[in-house]
Amino acid sequence: MPVERARPADHTGEVVAAAIIVDGRLLLAQRTRPPELAGQWELPGGKAEAGETADDALRRELREELGVEVSGGDRIGEDVPLPDGRVLRAYRVELVSGTPVALDHAELRWVDGRELGEIDLVGNDRGWVPDLRLHLKGW
């Protein structure tokens, strides 16, 4: 198996997740699917499509899932390898316009550092907690 794949294939291999932090609180979204993840909370995001950069994917996913426009995209936390061979990466993004609405999730919640440690986060996102907390209040 080749170690490096072509660029478009790399992009399709990425799942992007957004850390939206306002006034020391992080936006979390409650999943509705699949059944084993329903009810758990995550950083909103999703799979990059073929040819999309991580930036493109973040902007599209957050428009679709939350109805907001975002910018930025500094990495935060470590890469998380997913069982299907994709890699999950978190990016810090800024809200440019709109107020987040749960268009594809059960609910949204803004959490401080203490609440982030107590909420039922999807397993893949748990490793990011220490890095995220550095930007949050209340811990």
Ligand code: DCM
């Ligand atoms: N995923 C995750 N944590 C996130 C966002 C996504 O673990 N913050 C995972 C769940 C799926 C895959 O990435 O395995 C694709 O996400 P989705 O089902 O939302 O398209």
